[in-house]
Amino acid sequence: MIRVVLPAHLRALAHVDGDVVLEVPQPVTQATVLDALEDRYPMLGGTIRDRDTGRRRAFVRFFACEQDLSHDSPDEPLPPAVVSGAEPYLIVGAMAGG
């Protein structure tokens, strides 16, 4: 089970409280986690990844295990602590004023 923490705006959009818990097939990567997230919550489509390119939106960041994974390949396996559910996968709105 993968735990995903959404930023407040996206929690409100998806009507969820707290962490999102997802079943994600192996291999667990950023791409497969986001695919599972968007399958469960279609309204999040386009808000995290650009619909045309599939790439991370510029002001969205991905953190886990105190590491910034934003620039990693979306197809790299996530850390074992995330895969085991011990640590969450954080989707973060970048600090950019506003």
Next chain:
Amino acid sequence: MSGVRVLVGTRKGAFILTSDEKRIDWQVEGPHFPGWEMYHLKGSPADPQRIYASQSSGWFGQVMQRSDDGGASWQPIGNDFAYVGDPGTHQWYDGTLRPWEFTRIWHLEPSPTDADTVYAGAQDAALFRSTDAGVTWHELAGLRAGALPAGWQPGAGGLCLHTIMLDAKDPQRMFVAISAAGTFRSDDAGQTWRPKNAGLLSDGIPNPDAEVGHCVHHIARHPSRPDVLFMQKHWDVMRSDDAGESWQEISGNLPTDFGFAIDVHAHEPETLYVVPITSDSHHFVMDGRLRVYRSRTGGNDWQALTEGLPQENCYVNVLRDAMSVDTLDSCGIYFGTSGGQVYCSADSGDSWTPIVRDLPPVLSVEVQTLP
């Protein structure tokens, strides 16, 4: 008892203001979608309980919302706005070519006859239509294919399609306006389009009377006279009596003819309203005085309306979609400001009162007249 519902989009959420036909006591509800930019909300003329809303953010992009109960509850709808084919390029600010790229929806125009059909104006400029209540969107690509897009370039706010006008009596006839491209008309329900900018003069482009490239800020008309159009251009207030075939300036005695908003009285087709803004570099009202100007003669002869509006130390702006009129017997005029005020006049502009004073900067104001 009849009443009004005012839909207010702001930089940080949406608000719904309701009152009876007296328009004295108001209920203020919101913010809906707090923290998001709400460029536009508009109700369906075919079903006033159906409201569409454009919700966006620099972080999370474009989201669309729909309410089927007058704004009491909302559900996210489709937000996949894909340009047809290779979207091509348009001029960038420095004259170089730049690929078309979707940023946001500026304006929503529900069909006057079908609550499930709604049009959306995009940045970068394109027109989309949904016929399934916003679940899916499809570009009317004939606009970019045939309306000389090589001459389009973004205004300061971006290359945005901000005005969509539909005609309940003639579904073949449509108008759109784009900054900075101009006005375009379709006579075949949006399949093909032609520029309709003859008579516009713009100093900010190499050829002042070019067929396209004009920074049209907004267009309004009275529903009883669909061929008579009134335009607030970047500079100049204009009118066309022949469905955009030709335009004439009607700025007349306005203190400045720069501005964004323009609208038409619900029962007097020759009565217009504008809010003059100092200049393209000073986006606030002149001399610290918030004045709506009204012409009862279809332009040229304008009267300042000031009762109830601040007449000192006021430096707000009123954006293109931030003015609206109701259709009650005593026509109500509404506008919102960059300072977060929403003003109402229940007597055609003779006097004004603020409904709210301290909202986030107002992007759009639309009013629904309820039975």
